[in-house]
Amino acid sequence: MGSGARELDAVPLVVGPLYGLRTWRTTGERGAERLRGPYSGTVWPTGGAWLRAVCAAGDAHAVPAAGCACGVYGWHPTRRSARSALAVRREVAGIVAARGPVEVHAEGFRAREGRPRALVLHPRSNPHLIQRLAGAYGADVVEVRGADALIDWCAEHGIGLAPAALAALLGAETEAPRRRRWLRLGRRGEAAARG
Ligand SMILES: [Zn+2]
Numbered sequence: 001m002g003s004g005a006r007e008l009d010a011v012p013l014v015v016g017p018l019y020g021l022r023t024w025r026t027t028g029e030r031g032a033e034r035l036r037g038p039y040s041g042t043v044w045p046t047g048g049a050w051l052r053a054v055c056a057a058g059d060a061h062a063v064p065a066a067g068c069a070c071g072v073y074g075w076h077p078t079r080r081s082a083r084s085a086l087a088v089r090r091e092v093a094g095i096v097a098a099r100g101p102v103e104v105h106a107e108g109f110r111a112r113e114g115r116p117r118a119l120v121l122h123p124r125s126n127p128h129l130i131q132r133l134a135g136a137y138g139a140d141v142v143e144v145r146g147a148d149a150l151i152d153w154c155a156e157h158g159i160g161l162a163p164a165a166l167a168a169l170l171g172a173e174t175e176a177p178r179r180r181r182w183l184r185l186g187r188r189g190e191a192a193a194r195g
Contacts, residue, residue: 020074048138071110082147
């Protein structure tokens with residue numbers, strides 16, 4: 001299946017922004033820590049800048065590509081994804097904002113660009129580290145007791161697709177784990193529904 005920029009540009013532009021839960025590892029000297037991708041090792045840019053994902057497979061295709069694993073990952077906020085995000089020791093949980101072409105699936109999404117929207121401070125976090133990182137990245141700090149409170153916070157702040165919206169987006173014509181939908185988010189996530 002082709003997945004060039006022309007095809008990505010042809011998919012509908014939708015209301016944004018799109019947010020997901022995820023984790024990051026940290027790197028760097030104490031006081032100057034940075035976030036990096038747990039799998040790619042990519043250090044995320046600070047100051048509210050967007051990370052533009054590249055394909056580790058080295059293929060010359062636009063990211064994210066169908067059938068590939070490339071892109072900035074986020075998981076739809078659910079009790080299960082929230083528990084997973086908070087359970088990973090030595091990683092920082094947070095909320096990532098997506099921009100550009102994105103592949104949405106039942107569990108989450110892969111996007112071309114992302115930046116941290118908020119970092120989660122919970123009872124097992126290092127509060128000083130979370131505050132330093134949030135300051136460096138221009139991200140909010142969400143202080144919660146656990147996964148349920150994190151999900152509640154997401155719901156209150158419009159973070160994540162509502163289950164009904166996700167179901168409508170993915171349709172019901174194929175097996176749930178295989179459902180995929182390509183979207184393109186506005187540059188600033190502004191409402192710009194089309195097509
Ligand atoms: Zn790829």
